[in-house]
Amino acid sequence: MDSESDQQPQRxxxxxxxxxxxxxxxxxxxxxxxxxxxxxxxxARKLIEKEGARALERYLP
Structure with a gap:
């Protein structure tokens, strides 16, 4: 039987x-x-000018 780590996708x-x-x-x-x-x-361009990286961070993990 394969180990559990063999079944996990590589990150x-x-x-x-x-x-x-x-x-x-x-x-x-x-x-x-x-x-x-x-x-x-x-x-989006205006939001980036106003908020910088925070504009994108709210939508990403």
Whole structure:
């Protein structure tokens, strides 16, 4: 019988939430589960300017 660890998927050594790396307004729109329309991308750009990384962190683990 295989051990339980053999059945578990391999996880990367480092997990990222996304905000510690550069991100675009399109990334924020997609993190919200929306399609990146021009209006949504512009709204996301303004939110990033206002809140910085916090704008993305609320949508990621």
């Amino acid at each position: 990367p050594a480092h997990l990222y939430t996304g905000s510690e790396h550069p991100f675009d307004p399109e990334d924020l729109v997609m993190a919200r589960g929306q399609d990146p329309t021009p209006e949504r991308v512009e709204k």
